Structure formats: structure tokens, C-alpha cells
Amino acid sequence: xxxxxLFVCLGNICRSPIxxxxxxxxLRREGLEGEVEVDSAGTGSYHIGDVPDAxxxxxxxxxxxxxxxxxxxxxxxxxxxxxxYILVMDRQNYEAAxxxxxxKRAELRLFMEYAPDLPDTEVPDPxxxxxxxxxxxxxxxxxxxxxxVEDIRRQHLGQRV
Ligand code: 4NP
Numbered sequence: 001x002x003x004x005x006l007f008v009c010l011g012n013i014c015r016s017p018i019x020x021x022x023x024x025x026x027l028r029r030e031g032l033e034g035e036v037e038v039d040s041a042g043t044g045s046y047h048i049g050d051v052p053d054a055x056x057x058x059x060x061x062x063x064x065x066x067x068x069x070x071x072x073x074x075x076x077x078x079x080x081x082x083x084x085y086i087l088v089m090d091r092q093n094y095e096a097a098x099x100x101x102x103x104k105r106a107e108l109r110l111f112m113e114y115a116p117d118l119p120d121t122e123v124p125d126p127x128x129x130x131x132x133x134x135x136x137x138x139x140x141x142x143x144x145x146x147x148x149v150e151d152i153r154r155q156h157l158g159q160r161v
Contacts, residue, residue, distance in 0.1 A: 012042030
């Protein structure tokens with residue numbers, strides 16, 4: 001049975017698609033793509049069915065990562081039991097996801113908890129800013145993805161890291 005990871009932001013068109021793309025890339029590099037299932041969702045409903053923001057797609061493509069097959073969806077109650085990890089980009093969305101998932105199985109955390117060496121505790125919303133926010137989101141997602149892979153190896157795959 002594979003480990004299931006869900007990334008959550010507000011719109012599901014910027015930060016969580018970036019995080020999914022980056023984390024899937026790390027999994028491929030580590031030879032773990034068959035062991036971990038990855039998805040993303042938004043706490044908001046504004047962008048349901050939309051492709052990722054063009055700026056997110058461009059930033060990811062600059063690092064050889066394709067986001068094209070992703071479509072935005074809203075976090076649903078079923079997600080709270082289906083996923084092992086629900087990793088949220090900021091506190092506002094943490095509160096929203098916690099309200100949806102209260103008492104459910106998934107481990108709900110800020111994604112940046114997996115990059116404890118960085119001072120950042122949130123991935124800031126890049127939607128209303130320039131391209132720099134998207135590059136920053138990529139950098140933060142790369143750092144936290146490394147820590148997340150280690151945690152999955154340790155907690156779920158019985159590997160020493
Ligand atoms: P995301 O960014 O939560 O990283 O996908 C946003 C996308 C859309 C909006 C806000 C943030 N919006 O207000 O429509």
C-alpha cells in the first residue's frame with residue numbers, strides 16, 4: 001500500500017501544484033515514485049477545474065518540472081481519511097483544512113515543518129505578486145520535499161536515513 005501525500009493551498013493553482021510537481025520530481029530522483037501517491041487541493045473553490053497559474057508552470061518548467069496535467073480541485077472530507085499526510089502552505093489554510101478534517105486520520109502539518117533548517121514556516125501566497133514569489137515557492141518546496149522524503153522513508157518505509 002502506497003503512502004499518500006496531499007498538498008493544500010488556497011486556490012490549488014500556484015503553491016500546491018508547485019509542491020506536487022517538485023515532490024514528484026524528488027520521488028523520481030530517489031526511486032520512490034511507486035511507493036508514494038501525490039495529489040493537491042485548495043481550501044477555496046475559486047479555481048476548480050483550472051490548470052495551474054501560467055507563472056507557476058513557467059517557474060516549474062525552468063527546473064525541468066511539468067505541471068500541465070494538474071487540475072484544481074477543492075479539499076473534500078474524504079481526503080481527510082484517504083491521505084497519510086495533508087501538508088498545508090500557510091496558517092490560514094491550515095485553519096481551513098483543520099476545520100474540514102477535524103478528528104480525521106490524516107497527519108495535518110505546515111509543509112515547511114519538513115525544512116526545519118530554514119526560518120520560513122509558511123510558503124507565502126505568490127498570486128498577487130511578481131515572478132519572484134513563484135521562484136521562492138519552488139525553492140521552499142524543494143527544501144521541504146527533501147525533509148518529507150526522509151520522514152516517509154523513516155515512518156512508512158522502515159528505512160534508516
Ligand atoms: P495558491 O494561490 O493558493 O497558491 O493557489 C492563489 C490562487 C488564487 C487566489 C489566491 C491564491 N485567488 O484569490 O484567486
